[in-house]
Amino acid sequence: MFYGAVVWDPWLIVAQIVCLQCAYYLTLGFFLSILVWTRVSRMSLVYFLDFSSITASTVTGCAGYLVFMIERAKKCLDFSVTLFVIHLCFCMLYGGWPSSVTWWIVNGTVIAIMALLGEYLCIKRELREIPITRLRSNV
Template identity: 60%
Template sequence: MFYGAMVWDPWLIVAQIVCLQYYLTLGVFLSFVVGTHVSRMSLVYFFDFATLTSSTFVGWCVIASFLFSAVAGAGYMIHLIERARSA
């Protein structure tokens, strides 16, 4: 989007909004669930698959945050589809 000609692409805008909602929701869940058990939050918990481990308690917290975020995303989609269906 920052390189080349600026073209009106609504699908790109929708995809960026969906990704932003997902990462904002994941950030909220990570800050509440994982942030209370670690001394310093980092972007590692977002993007490094090595943190998704079942051998530590913090790993289970990261897994739970991802699952909560997925459920919240499903809730967003249900709300969006119901709104589009009623309109």
């Protein structure tokens, strides 16, 4: 989707980071609406950004987005870590430094899973055969 022929394009990289960050928060919102909506009377940013609300049962992931937005296996780790560094900055602005060990374990695990699964899916996509059609007339 965003892969270009130019090796260094900062606007492309920023666009990929912004799209991945938006997709992350949309997916997180979807999962939180399913998992948390039934237990709380009102959803708020606390469930997105407060480190104390993250528990071992929180489920998120964006590895599938890496295939369509990043398209290169060697960039998956970079974009996964960038996503969570930006998320860490948002969490720090909202509620301070995350002091919960569970928050760090959950986010570290999600970074690893997202990077590894994203690389696997990108490699699988890159190794697909390129269809070559032969134009022959049946005479």
